[in-house]
Amino acid sequence: MKGLLYYGNKDVRYSEDVEEPQIVNANDVKVKVAFCGICGTDLHEYLEGPIFFPKPGNKNGISGMELPLCPGHEFSGTVVGIGSGVTNVKVGDRVVVEATSHCSDRSRYKDAVAQDLGFCKACEFGHPNCCTDLSFCGLGGASGAFGQYIVYGADHVLPIPDKLPLDIAVLVEPLSVAWHAVERANFQPGQTALVLGGGPIGLATVLALQGHKAGKIVVSEPALIRRQFAEKLGANVFDPTKSENPIADLKMMVPENEGFHASFDCSGVPATYSTSVFALGPSGIAVNVAIWPSTLIDHEPMSLTYQEKLATGSMCYVVKDFQEVIKALDDGLIAIDRARVLITGKVDVKDGIEGGYKQLIEHKESNVKILVAPNGLDA
Ligand SMILES: [Zn+2]
Ligand SMILES: [Zn+2]
Numbered sequence: 001m002k003g004l005l006y007y008g009n010k011d012v013r014y015s016e017d018v019e020e021p022q023i024v025n026a027n028d029v030k031v032k033v034a035f036c037g038i039c040g041t042d043l044h045e046y047l048e049g050p051i052f053f054p055k056p057g058n059k060n061g062i063s064g065m066e067l068p069l070c071p072g073h074e075f076s077g078t079v080v081g082i083g084s085g086v087t088n089v090k091v092g093d094r095v096v097v098e099a100t101s102h103c104s105d106r107s108r109y110k111d112a113v114a115q116d117l118g119f120c121k122a123c124e125f126g127h128p129n130c131c132t133d134l135s136f137c138g139l140g141g142a143s144g145a146f147g148q149y150i151v152y153g154a155d156h157v158l159p160i161p162d163k164l165p166l167d168i169a170v171l172v173e174p175l176s177v178a179w180h181a182v183e184r185a186n187f188q189p190g191q192t193a194l195v196l197g198g199g200p201i202g203l204a205t206v207l208a209l210q211g212h213k214a215g216k217i218v219v220s221e222p223a224l225i226r227r228q229f230a231e232k233l234g235a236n237v238f239d240p241t242k243s244e245n246p247i248a249d250l251k252m253m254v255p256e257n258e259g260f261h262a263s264f265d266c267s268g269v270p271a272t273y274s275t276s277v278f279a280l281g282p283s284g285i286a287v288n289v290a291i292w293p294s295t296l297i298d299h300e301p302m303s304l305t306y307q308e309k310l311a312t313g314s315m316c317y318v319v320k321d322f323q324e325v326i327k328a329l330d331d332g333l334i335a336i337d338r339a340r341v342l343i344t345g346k347v348d349v350k351d352g353i354e355g356g357y358k359q360l361i362e363h364k365e366s367n368v369k370i371l372v373a374p375n376g377l378d379a
Helices: 040-048 103-108 172-184 200-211 224-232 246-252 270-278 319-331 336-340 349-362
Strands: 003-008 011-015 028-037 074-082 094-097 149-153 157-159 193-196 217-220 236-238 260-265 280-288 310-313 343-348 369-373
Touching (some): 003 349, 028 094, 040 349, 074 149, 074 172, 157 319, 193 200, 193 270, 200 217, 200 224, 270 280
Parallel strands (some): 193 260, 260 280, 280 310
Antiparallel strands (some): 003 011, 028 149
16 A cells, blocks of 8 residues: 655655555454644654654564554544444444554554553553553554554544544544643633643644633744634734743733633743743643653742642543544534644645655744645545
8 A cells, every 4th residue: 555654763755565454353443544644743753763663673562563664643534444343433434543552452463462461550540541551553553544544443443423524533633632631621611721832732722722611712822823823713822022021921811810720831841831830820730731852940849839739741642532522523612614724734645755744844833734645635
């Protein structure tokens, strides 16, 4: 089949000779991919990886797979085959795929990995997104959706409503990252939120907050073009570079609570971490969504203690987040027309490296999401 193959650092190749994945297990579902978004993680794997992908010569802890493999973990498509035990989807269903792989997925790779390992504590306690072997379809857990077909466990596959177009459906994945973060803030209707950073996940967080019936949403972002994206989504915007005292100015934007109910750091630099805590009102919750490099920063414990603020993190998503995002899109709480703003390009898979990866790397701020179409743009 056609696809992009990840061989390692700065080495992703288009091939028409990628091995097509096949149904092996009773719970396998085979999906013909319609669209797959290129994620910041894919770019990190390209520029600095392998990170999640196994190192050359190593095997993935869940699937036992080795490089080269297709990347691609945010995707939509149509079911073209199911194993004998699958009951939640049928051939012809339009679907999205919750892409995590964790301890419960190991049993699908009996020939490749030992089956006597048991579950890690995170999986045992019901938090598979925190699995010690966490992996993804498209990052080593299985061959991903920059190829024409994927095969994955039925428990990860969710049907989508008729009114949700297959291109917008790709956004269910990044929206689920954001949805999980909003849930981590225990966010209630009418509350106020500060989003730090207007990149793809910051913008998805705006939509996820709207899905939670947020009151005022403010996006703090230095780049004009990204503030304009945030405004198109209906958020208020703030330019931290134009302020002598960003924290005081941000708090002035929500005077009723002397600060925000919740903040979401989608940038991951020392200044945004600090703002995420200091711009909160009493008992506010700061959620780190960004993936940080291994950096130490200054932190003042009393900044949490005095007003009983909480600082926490949000890791990825679980199936429930996908279900709730799909419902919010179906109910109109997340507006499909606004979600469409996030899609800034579509390319055929054969142009995926030049028109996708490199376009995103070289024109970072003017792009949000570029979709790759492994079965052609008209498929
Ligand atoms: Zn991603
Ligand atoms: Zn686990």
